[in-house]
Amino acid sequence: MNALAKDLNTLISSNRVRTDPEDLFAYSNDATFYFKKSMPDAVVLPESSEEVAHILKYAFHREIPVTPRGAGSGLSGGCTPVHGGIVIDMKRMRRVLELDRSNMTSEVEAGVVLSNFHRTVEKMGLFYPPDPQSMSVCTIGGNVATRAGGPRGVKYGTTERYVLGLEAVLSDGSIIKCGSKSVKNSAGYDITHLMTGSEGTLGVITKATLRLLSLPAARKTMVVICETTDQAAAIISEIIARGMVPAVLEFLQRGAVGLMNYYISPPLVADAEAYLLLQVDGTAAQVEAESAGIKDFCLQMKVRDVRIIEDEREAGSYWEARSALHPLIMRVFKRIITEDVSVPRNLLPEMVGSLTELSAALGINIGFSGHAGDGNVHPSILFAEVSPEMEEKAKAAVDLIIKKAIDLGGTISGEHGIGIHKSEYLPWQLGDVQIDLMKRIKNSFDPKNIMNPGKIWPEGDELRQ
Amino acid sequence: MRLENYAEALEKCSHCGFCQATCPVYLEDLLETHLTRSRINLIRSALIDKSLPVTRRVKEIINRCLLCTNCTHTCPGGLPCDEIIAAARAELGGKSGSAGAVKKFILRRVLNKRGLAGIMSRVGSTIQKLNIVKAEVPTLAAKPFDSIYSGTISPKGKIRSRVAYFVGCASNYIYPDTGEAVVKVLVHNGVEVIIPQGQVCCGLPAMAEGDLETARNSVSVNMKILAGMQVDAIVTDCTSCGMMLKVKAAKVLPGDDPLQNQVKAVSEKIWEAADYLNTLGLQDQPGPLNERYTYHVPCHRAWAPTIVDSPRHLLSAVSGSELVEMENPGKCCGAGGSFFMENRQLSERIRSHKLEDIAATGAGTVITQCPSCRFYLGVKLKDRKVMHPLFFLAKSYGLV
Numbered sequence: 001m002n003a004l005a006k007d008l009n010t011l012i013s014s015n016r017v018r019t020d021p022e023d024l025f026a027y028s029n030d031a032t033f034y035f036k037k038s039m040p041d042a043v044v045l046p047e048s049s050e051e052v053a054h055i056l057k058y059a060f061h062r063e064i065p066v067t068p069r070g071a072g073s074g075l076s077g078g079c080t081p082v083h084g085g086i087v088i089d090m091k092r093m094r095r096v097l098e099l100d101r102s103n104m105t106s107e108v109e110a111g112v113v114l115s116n117f118h119r120t121v122e123k124m125g126l127f128y129p130p131d132p133q134s135m136s137v138c139t140i141g142g143n144v145a146t147r148a149g150g151p152r153g154v155k156y157g158t159t160e161r162y163v164l165g166l167e168a169v170l171s172d173g174s175i176i177k178c179g180s181k182s183v184k185n186s187a188g189y190d191i192t193h194l195m196t197g198s199e200g201t202l203g204v205i206t207k208a209t210l211r212l213l214s215l216p217a218a219r220k221t222m223v224v225i226c227e228t229t230d231q232a233a234a235i236i237s238e239i240i241a242r243g244m245v246p247a248v249l250e251f252l253q254r255g256a257v258g259l260m261n262y263y264i265s266p267p268l269v270a271d272a273e274a275y276l277l278l279q280v281d282g283t284a285a286q287v288e289a290e291s292a293g294i295k296d297f298c299l300q301m302k303v304r305d306v307r308i309i310e311d312e313r314e315a316g317s318y319w320e321a322r323s324a325l326h327p328l329i330m331r332v333f334k335r336i337i338t339e340d341v342s343v344p345r346n347l348l349p350e351m352v353g354s355l356t357e358l359s360a361a362l363g364i365n366i367g368f369s370g371h372a373g374d375g376n377v378h379p380s381i382l383f384a385e386v387s388p389e390m391e392e393k394a395k396a397a398v399d400l401i402i403k404k405a406i407d408l409g410g411t412i413s414g415e416h417g418i419g420i421h422k423s424e425y426l427p428w429q430l431g432d433v434q435i436d437l438m439k440r441i442k443n444s445f446d447p448k449n450i451m452n453p454g455k456i457w458p459e460g461d462e463l464r465q
Numbered sequence: 466m467r468l469e470n471y472a473e474a475l476e477k478c479s480h481c482g483f484c485q486a487t488c489p490v491y492l493e494d495l496l497e498t499h500l501t502r503s504r505i506n507l508i509r510s511a512l513i514d515k516s517l518p519v520t521r522r523v524k525e526i527i528n529r530c531l532l533c534t535n536c537t538h539t540c541p542g543g544l545p546c547d548e549i550i551a552a553a554r555a556e557l558g559g560k561s562g563s564a565g566a567v568k569k570f571i572l573r574r575v576l577n578k579r580g581l582a583g584i585m586s587r588v589g590s591t592i593q594k595l596n597i598v599k600a601e602v603p604t605l606a607a608k609p610f611d612s613i614y615s616g617t618i619s620p621k622g623k624i625r626s627r628v629a630y631f632v633g634c635a636s637n638y639i640y641p642d643t644g645e646a647v648v649k650v651l652v653h654n655g656v657e658v659i660i661p662q663g664q665v666c667c668g669l670p671a672m673a674e675g676d677l678e679t680a681r682n683s684v685s686v687n688m689k690i691l692a693g694m695q696v697d698a699i700v701t702d703c704t705s706c707g708m709m710l711k712v713k714a715a716k717v718l719p720g721d722d723p724l725q726n727q728v729k730a731v732s733e734k735i736w737e738a739a740d741y742l743n744t745l746g747l748q749d750q751p752g753p754l755n756e757r758y759t760y761h762v763p764c765h766r767a768w769a770p771t772i773v774d775s776p777r778h779l780l781s782a783v784s785g786s787e788l789v790e791m792e793n794p795g796k797c798c799g800a801g802g803s804f805f806m807e808n809r810q811l812s813e814r815i816r817s818h819k820l821e822d823i824a825a826t827g828a829g830t831v832i833t834q835c836p837s838c839r840f841y842l843g844v845k846l847k848d849r850k851v852m853h854p855l856f857f858l859a860k861s862y863g864l865v
Contacts, residue, residue, distance in 0.1 A: 018496070022522045025510070026496075026503035033480040045496065072497065073482040091495050115486075137485040262543070327481035327541035334476060 004042050004064075008086075011054040016045040016092070027087045030074040031134075032421060034335055040067065040081040045089045049167060049175055049206040052088060056204065057173030059086055059450055066171075067452050068200040070111065070142030073134040075326075075338055076419025078146060078199050082454040088204060090141050096120055097207065104212045105164060105181050110141025110205050127215040129156035132415065133323045141205050146417035147197035151248040151279075151322065154373030156213075158415055160196050165209035168195050168202075171446040181209055194441070199417050200452035202445040216281035219247070220291045221315035223268065224276040224298050225305040229253075229356075232274035233349035235298055236372050240345060242297075244290065248279040249373025250322060251352075256369040259328040263321035265314065272304055276372070277318060325369065326380075333365075335383035337394055340422075341405035342414030345375035354404050355379050362393050376414035402428060423458045466677055466717050468512055468552040475509045475549065477542040478502065484546070487535040489797035493814045499529055501536035501546050508553045519557070527553050528560050529808065531801030532673050533764035534708075548716055554675025560807075568803070572679050576634050576666035577686070579611055601844045602806070603639045610641035611660070618648055618658045625655035626697040626745060630738075631687070631710065633703035634666050635836030643836065643852070646859035647702050647738045653862055654748040661690050667701075668717065669709040673802055677717055684714045685724060691734075692727035699731060700738040702853050704772065704834045705802065708765040711735040736769070737834055739854040743775035751861035753785035758857065759828035760788060761819070761842065762795040763835035776832055776854035783861045789826040796822070800841035812841070820845055832857060 005019040018024070019042050028037035041064075046052045059066045065085030072079055081087050093109035096117065100106065101124065108117060114135040121128050131150035132138055142148065144166070149158025165179025179185060179192035195202055226232040232251055239249065252260070252275040261267040268275075280290045295306045309315040321328075329336045343351045352368060355377075359366040365384065370377035379401050381394045402412050402425045412418075412425050427435050435457050445451070453459070484501035485491055491500040504526055511517040527550060536546045554560050610632055628651065636644040648658050668683030687710070691699055701707045715728045736744075758780070766772045773795070777788060799805060799815030819842065823831060831851045833839055843851040859865040 018498070020522050021517070022507060022520065022526060023496070023498045025507065025517065026498040026500070029480070031480045031482060033478075043497075071482055071485055072480075073485075089495075089497065113486075134481065134483070137482050262541075324483070324541035327479040327483060330477045330479045330542040336479065 040087040070139030076421040078419035149415035167207035218287040250277040251372035260321035340416040342376040343410030484536040559675035610644035633706040646856040649864040667706040667709040740775040758830035761833040791822040
């Protein structure tokens with residue numbers, strides 16, 4: 001046993017300290033396997049905030065890098081331990097500590113799996129809207145750390161909107177409680193929302209107090225089969241212009257529907273150029289009126305077909321398919337690099353137009369299904385073969401996609417976070433002054449730079465292979 | 466099922482980690498290393514790229530898998546994860562452990578030879594006496610199924626269809642009551658049942674051990690017998706035998722094996738017995754049965770689309786009885802064939818959740834189509850009965 005393991009064993013039960021190379025290997029990256037792997041020196045699996053505090057106090061003293069980790073389903077390399085050190089796997093802290101019906105809040109530990117939480121609150125007629133598509137496995141701690149979101153962002157926003165308070169362990173091992181259950185809060189700096197989206201660089205989020213809504217009484221899933229991408233874009237613009245806010249408004253290309261048919265049952269005809277997948281929610285009357293309204297004007301706009309999916313199992317299969325879309329791509333392609341740009345939603349057609357041009361100009365395949373309703377699109381560079389030439393083209397494409405999104409007044413990441421994947425682009429969007437400000441903020445939280453170092457802005461050696 | 470043939474499939478893992486949602490071992494251990502994503506990664510690095518050494522821990526990680534196939538059916542990339550793990554075990558020369566030699570003996574000398582009931586029961590009692598396997602071990606039936614039933618059993622009236630009955634090892638040696646129910650219920654419903662002579666173990670236990678040679682031998686013997694039969698269907702009461710015969714048999718044989726045509730012909734006729742009867746439809750209305758039951762869906766269920774719901778439909782015809790669904794009926798019970806014998810603590814932890822879910826239903830009977838689940842749950846359900854859906858039906862007909 002090495003010295004690190006020996007020390008950690010005094011802080012936390014020895015079966016929850018792992019230093020075998022095979023275990024370290026399992027913790028060497030997230031869902032972005034095409035980045036270089038970085039092995040940690042140890043993995044610990046704490047079961048309480050106090051244990052996290054013990055570990056950080058030790059790491060602070062020894063100046064050992066610490067990388068917090070949820071489900072490792074991220075798409076930005078955020079939990080890859082690029083400087084080694086200790087990975088803190090938070091998944092054993094998985095209790096829902098409180099469900100407060102009268103205040104419509106809940107306090108959870110960071111390792112609670114999102115879909116388990118959905119089920120728990122929905123049984124009580126409550127609703128927690130954030131829905132990153134990895135929700136069957138991703139943790140709420142990871143969601144908070146990356147400001148994660150999903151299709152429901154168009155109506156309900158992303159995780160940050162639901163975070164009322166946090167418990168976090170700072171780099172020196174001190175435990176802070178920020179925010180509160182109260183609806184209003186004007187007490188000092190908003191540390192809660194500074195920690196939210198900080199990707200483990202300011203401390204380890206151990207608990208979150210979350211705002212809940214009432215579960216909508218009715219929901220309806222609908223599919224619009226469009227003749228062209230332009231037509232789909234026109235419908236999205238029309239929905240926005242009319243002030244309609246569906247719970248979900250997804251744009252899907254033919255190829256995406258073809259893949260989703262592995263799940264959609266019965267399968268959807270997959271020969272149209274573009275599709276919109278919608279969900280409307282509210283009272284039964286609202287849902288009835290809104291779905292009928294959308295259907296009417298879509299038909300007036302001469303789409304090929306509008307289908308309202310009445311059967312619950314069938315509707316469920318669409319959302320399961322949508323959740324699986326990203327990994328489904330691997331059935332056909334050898335690698336995917338997925339970007340996460342988000343633009344003001346009325347400019348989405350322009351963003352999509354430039355992706356089409358870019359794809360043709362570079363001679364590469366770029367898929368761009370995404371959360372059309374909120375302007376967040378996931379351009380996916382699809383590798384039929386992995387070669388140095390293709391890698392070069394992909395890099396060029398990513399550069400141009402990012403630049404375009406920034407030019408349109410958008411952001412380089414709508415919901416995935418920066419991690420290592422997008423760190424080189426952050427200065428493009430924010431400029432040196434803001435990056436410097438962020439570094440100074442980090443320094444005051446983490447003077448020894450042990451908290452997930454090498455993330456958000458580049459330090460040099462952690463960049464992609 | 467050579468690992469090198471899966472090299473391309475391994476590349477389909479996008480590392481999304483969605484397997485965390487359904488891998489029973491991971492959900493207990495909550496350690497990334499014991500998750501399919503990591504096993505796949507490790508197999509690629511240690512056994513294909515050879516960039517990591519094959520250590521004891523590597524073997525431990527590859528062996529700490531129930532082959533329940535839940536990850537395979539969860540994987541959006543469509544990786545045959547369970548086959549990759551079985552192939553990796555074969556590549557490593559099979560799972561080994563304290564019971565390795567005994568298991569090999571059972572797989573090769575006993576399960577692959579029927580009609581040797583004497584040997585089988587002597588082996589069984591020796592295992593029990595010597596306490597070789599330090600776990601709950603099934604007790605063998607006094608008389609195996611094949612010593613009671615053989616040949617063709619015809620219905621009294623018109624023959625609606627003819628089936629061959631593939632009798633799994635469990636129904637033959639441990640639960641002949643299931644076999645008896647299958648025969649009686651099918652015959653009662655106008656199905657002629659033929660019990661093919663010479664059939665042996667389906668080969669799945671050997672495949673799971675990584676003993677592909679034994680698995681291939683089993684497949685060869687069975688396929689030669691089954692392919693020639695003039696029947697409408699081949700039924701089995703065991704979802705794992707069914708999966709082996711329908712899906713995995715073709716995989717354990719080399720792709721160019723001359724037997725592949727026969728394997729394909731057999732595969733097209735394989736049915737789980739309750740699923741077959743449900744699809745055929747009952748000829749005779751079952752009698753009433755005052756029974757609250759719950760239904761545990763076995764993991765090896767994805768090889769036919771109607772397996773899962775058939776028992777629900779079939780037993781809804783039994784008046785006076787009531788199905789009380791448990792939370793997540795498809796959650797693994799922890800048995801994993803004989804996995805529980807080697808991973809006692811882990812299996813017991815997985816099972817404990819299942820037992821809680823069963824208890825919460827208040828049902829007195831648990832229905833399942835897997836004898837391994839039946840045994841492993843039954844050990845802890847002394848005050849409840851665990852049975853195949855056709856046994857339940859046999860009771861309602863008054864046939865058993």
